[in-house]
Amino acid sequence: MFKGILINNDEQGYHASMQEINDNTLPEGDVTVKVLYSTLNYKDGLAITGKAPVIRSFPMIPGIDLVGVVEHSDSNQFKAGDIVLQNGFGIGETHCGGLAQKARLKSDWLIPLPTAFTPKQSMIIGTAGYTAMLCVIALEKNGVTPDKGEILVTGANGGVGSFAISILAKLGYAVVASTGRMQEVNYLQSLGATEVIHRDTLSNPGKPMAKERWAGVVDSVGSHTLVNACASTQYGGTVAACGLAQGMDLPGSVAPFILRGITLAGIDSVMRPIADRKEAWKRLGEILEPSVFDSIAEEIKLDTVVATANQLLAGKVRGRIVVDVQAD
Known part of the structure; x- marks a missing residue:
């Protein structure tokens, strides 16, 4: 079991909440990741509130971004202990995403965390x-x-x-x-x-x-x-x-x-080829000054994600929301 935001659409209607989630909820993938940080984006806000049909299957863990440590890998691209980053490729929409303490993903979607950034900084960027x-x-x-x-x-x-x-x-x-x-x-x-x-x-x-x-x-x-x-x-x-x-x-x-x-x-960021992603992240590492991270980001925990999603759609959030998914 692990903590995460779970969205359902059932006899109780459309609802999202923080829950204890069973590992069996996770979809197929060749890499299992202990998620360190995720984010709250506009698309995540739409998914959590149900104000747009972002979610394609239920139940769903939202979160279109994540960074974490590989716990298990059946891929020759990554091994246990590697720190990996994912943006898009349908996570949080058709495949369980980053707003949880664990994720099971496809290795073809992942890139190694760029050396220019800490895990938290990579999600401030997201x-x-x-x-x-x-x-x-x-x-x-x-x-x-x-x-x-x-x-x-x-x-x-x-x-x-x-x-x-x-x-x-x-x-x-x-x-x-x-x-x-x-x-x-x-x-x-x-x-x-x-x-x-x-x-x-x-x-x-x-x-x-x-x-x-x-x-x-x-x-x-x-x-x-x-x-x-x-x-x-x-x-x-x-x-x-x-x-x-x-x-x-x-x-x-x-x-x-x-x-x-x-x-x-x-500009599509969801299905962008890996080569384009690596180019973009390389450029970000060359351009961004460390001082920008403090001014742009606010950090929250999983238990405030749903409330913050509503604030985001109401235009009451500026910059970036980073979610420390492991924090109590």
Whole structure:
């Protein structure tokens, strides 16, 4: 038996709670891991509250991130005692995830913990920081360099937004942060934002084309915000889209694409090939300063995960939530 968050959908309805979980609940896999830390992401919040159909089978342990120590391995890629990291690949959705003290996983999904980070630091980064890095790499590969102009980061107080600001600023970009929480201006500026704008300037229906401003965009919001970001992106610029906090719709025009030649780069972190993951984590190790971890993260225990998930969806959480799954 081990402790974890378990989600069920049965005669009692949809419910999530911390429970003692039997090892038999764990799905098949060739590596068993003692989980040290997990995280609470927006997708985890949706899964725990049931506000979106994230979970595909029940019962399910949520948690799209984890880091831990290999207890048993039938794979020649890993051995007992190795510290491994996983982001995505369906854990917490179709395969029991990281918000528990034990996980059984497929070795093809795992990478060794990068030497630049402690286990806790890797989860402060988690899917959010790794996704932010993928977005920045997409901008770079499309020729968006610091001399081209400002980069817009939407959903700036969230995990992806916070890390995107920090990464871009460290690389020398001028970053404009968009947020609905203007009381967090000092926080965003401490991460490296040169300007902070209210999300209302982007979140309402706008014109098909607006004045050119952004050389590039990292968007975790979607819907009207993404459409307006595209409408105001410079000729030849790139918009990296990785989230849908405002919505999955895209109520816009093709005008920015065919008249300004902008690129809309979709960023998937869930099924990303291992080579891309290793590249992103290597870059994170080269770029991030240790000081960023303290300012971005808050640590909680398993017994507060469900309550914190509701706060997260209510927009009352900034930065990253790290879960110490072994703490009493």
